[in-house]
Amino acid sequence: MTNLSELTTLHVGGPAQVIVRAKSEEELIAAVAAADEAGTNLLIIGGGSNLLVGDAGFNGTVIVVETTGNSYEIDACSGGMLQVAAGVNWDEFVAFTIEKNLANLESLSGIPGTVGGAPIQNIGAYGHEVSEVIARVRTYDREAKAIRTFTADQCEFGYRDSIFKRHSDRYVILDVTFHLRRGEFSLPIKYKELADALGVEIDAKVATEDLRKAVLALRERKGMLFGNTHQNWSAGSFFVNPFVSAEVALTLPANAPRWPQADGTIKTSAAWLMENAGVTKGEQINGAKISDNHVLALTNAGDATAEDIVQLARSARARVQEKFGITLIPEVRFVGIEL
Numbered sequence: 465m466t467n468l469s470e471l472t473t474l475h476v477g478g479p480a481q482v483i484v485r486a487k488s489e490e491e492l493i494a495a496v497a498a499a500d501e502a503g504t505n506l507l508i509i510g511g512g513s514n515l516l517v518g519d520a521g522f523n524g525t526v527i528v529v530e531t532t533g534n535s536y537e538i539d540a541c542s543g544g545m546l547q548v549a550a551g552v553n554w555d556e557f558v559a560f561t562i563e564k565n566l567a568n569l570e571s572l573s574g575i576p577g578t579v580g581g582a583p584i585q586n587i588g589a590y591g592h593e594v595s596e597v598i599a600r601v602r603t604y605d606r607e608a609k610a611i612r613t614f615t616a617d618q619c620e621f622g623y624r625d626s627i628f629k630r631h632s633d634r635y636v637i638l639d640v641t642f643h644l645r646r647g648e649f650s651l652p653i654k655y656k657e658l659a660d661a662l663g664v665e666i667d668a669k670v671a672t673e674d675l676r677k678a679v680l681a682l683r684e685r686k687g688m689l690f691g692n693t694h695q696n697w698s699a700g701s702f703f704v705n706p707f708v709s710a711e712v713a714l715t716l717p718a719n720a721p722r723w724p725q726a727d728g729t730i731k732t733s734a735a736w737l738m739e740n741a742g743v744t745k746g747e748q749i750n751g752a753k754i755s756d757n758h759v760l761a762l763t764n765a766g767d768a769t770a771e772d773i774v775q776l777a778r779s780a781r782a783r784v785q786e787k788f789g790i791t792l793i794p795e796v797r798f799v800g801i802e803l
């Protein structure tokens with residue numbers, strides 16, 4: 465029996481009753497429909513890079529999306545439209561677009577997982593989000609038992625959020641269509657650390673290939689790439705950055721990061737709150753460890769259980785709650801275990 469620890473980047477999680485590897489769209493829809501028909505619990509997995517599965521495993525069918533293939537049209541004026549299967553590896557796709565002289569995905573280099581996983585939490589990094597370039601998302605709607613295509617505005621994208629995340633048991637993502645700009649220059653750089661690494665000012669544009677290299681180097685240093693060392697055995701950032709009211713923001717120390725939002729709320733930094741509430745890099749509960757490189761990443765130091773990871777997350781969350789009165793919300797999806 466396969467343990468879900470073999471299918472998740474945190475490398476924790478007990479067994480699944482049945483595991484199906486869907487290599488084609490037909491296989492994927494057939495496996496989903498069969499499980500739904502039989503009334504079986506269903507868990508869809510892409511790269512397993514945003515999942516915390518409990519030690520008891522999953523009581524039902526796990527479908528691993530391994531569909532491949534893409535079709536694309538590139539036009540000198542309107543740019544590229546690329547329709548990409550959900551199972552394609554995200555970072556291989558980003559590298560492919562840069563090779564084809566297509567821009568706008570370079571900041572999202574090095575994020576683990578699949579193309580199908582990307583719209584779910586509207587992946588983002590270094591000042592950009594995937595929703596900026598998504599034209600359409602094709603899904604299998606388990607309720608209607610039919611294919612349903614969402615245009616970008618129907619996806620209800622928000623910060624680490626989408627309609628697919630909010631209805632995670634309804635839509636199976638089959639493929640995603642991206643609209644990319646033709647060009648060798650990146651989007652304006654919005655992130656100081658990245659601008660500094662490239663020796664340019666904020667808002668500068670550089671060659672997409674150079675930006676990709678700089679992002680991969682920064683991510684490598686923080687253990688934020690897919691990899692086989694224990695520093696990479698994580699689910700990336702464990703908590704999302706909190707949005708607080710202007711009144712709550714006023715209660716934070718003057719040096720706390722504050723990013724005012726259009727709706728009047730203030731976004732602050734989960735990493736800053738953790739560090740200033742006494743959560744330290746390298747601290748450990750059994751096999752669960754705060755990354756040595758990045759306080760927001762909870763890692764598996766080798767023999768962690770899902771329960772260890774949850775205990776460490778609870779401890780970090782409680783310290784932030786006590787010091788700042790802010791409850792951190794996980795970015796990671798929990799299956800069969802609760803925070």
Ligand SMILES: Cc1cc2nc3c(=O)[nH]c(=O)nc-3n(C[C@H](O)[C@H](O)[C@H](O)COP(=O)(O)OP(=O)(O)OC[C@H]3O[C@@H](n4cnc5c(N)ncnc54)[C@H](O)[C@@H]3O)c2cc1C
Pocket residue numbers: 473507508509510511512513514515529550575576577578579580581582583584585586587588589632635636637638687688689690696698699700701797
């Ligand atoms: C080291 C590391 C760094 C990371 N850095 C970032 C980052 O910079 N920015 C960021 O936004 N995220 C980051 N992440 C989180 C993660 O990589 C992304 O959220 C990724 O898009 C998840 O894709 P996945 O295929 O692995 O999804 P999984 O983890 O397999 O699944 C996540 C959720 O999506 C659902 N799902 C997956 N595929 C489908 C599908 N085809 N149809 C329907 N539902 C599906 C699952 O059921 C689950 O609910 C990081 C993770 C790691 C491990």
